[in-house]
Amino acid sequence: MLRKYSNHRTIQDNIKLGGITAFSAGMVNVASVIVFFSFTSNVTGYYAVFAQEMAKGNWYQGAVVLFWILLFLIGSMLSNLIIIHGKGRLSSYLTHSIPLILEIISILFVGIYLDFFYEDSLKETEVLVGALLFAMGLQNGLTASISNSVVKTTHLTGLTTDLAILISMFTKESNRTNRLLVDKFHLLLSIVIAYVLGGLLSGISFAILSNKTFYVVCAVLLIIGLYDHYKLYLVKKQFVKRHRQSVSLTS
């Protein structure tokens, strides 16, 4: 899921990565709306809110929204910086894992803070929402960078548009047999479904686990990180087994 880069990625790689990251984004978004009354997986609305607050002369609220937008931007930028500067210096798996690790740390920080230190003050809310937006920026930057902008998982505006275009294109027979279009449709659909399922699970999980839902998100993200590690382990194990067999046959 994480090892392969750009055009070397298969549709299955993208569906797995897109599905799981969209699932975690859906979870984070719903949990943050419940706890903080703020969306954290997308910034589209915040641009409008920023303009609205400025027009109303609410400088403080405007600055808070600008701070959040910038944190999302810095998260995405940092992700791509790590990927492009890590290329050739570190293995692709390690390079692509660093943004994911930073994302897990950010979400874990929010979970731990909510569990042990949160006093429901506005300042804390603003910082914690910022941390979640930073994490979502990291995630979106990571998935978009390694998939050549094919996979974007934290916001569904562009994705819904693409999906609508594809649905209309499928009214033509020739497009229904076009492998590329069908693959793209499957990818977009899996992202949408995963995002909604993540949101649903988060809502249910919050009713049972409360703030610990953020730990569940971290566990979901760990699956992405460890999946390739597990795959590499399997390949290595198979290689050693075959090597031993060939050695025993020759002797």
Next chain:
Amino acid sequence: MSWQIYFLKRNGMLTIKRKILARFNFVLLSFLLFGATAMVMFYENPERLLEGEWEEQGWYFEKVEKSPTFKRQTIIHEQIKDEAIAHLPPLQDGMWHFERTRDKNFVAHHQSQQYNWFLKGRGHILELRKDNELVESFIIQKLSKDQLILHLNLDMQTRGIARIVLKKGGKEKYAEKI
């Protein structure tokens, strides 16, 4: 010449060097980030603005759902108002008193400190809780040094949104009522 460090002359037009533009992105980003952080840290916080006594100026209909009887901007009848805040004793005498101590935000009502207030989101949601259970939430439409406008969802005789206008002050009236 010094301007040639930053600019190029291309097809008779002056253009900024791309290297300079790339650096400018980082300068602009840092400027915005520090600016926003400084404003959040040092500008008057909505929590501080909300503290103190607020006197009700009026309850009005902001949005009404298909009702021929109730119209937007019309004053809400006392009876509907009383019903809307029947579960909120600290707000029933027309004075909203938001207190803040080091570890607790509470809505003062006689000697009671049972109702706590919290601001959520970017400071645009006012939550009132009792024993840590949500009792009511308002959307803050305007919060300035002397005026507070809140929106409250009504779901009683008519579905709609109430606009509650409050004015800062009224300490004497509050003292009288107590």
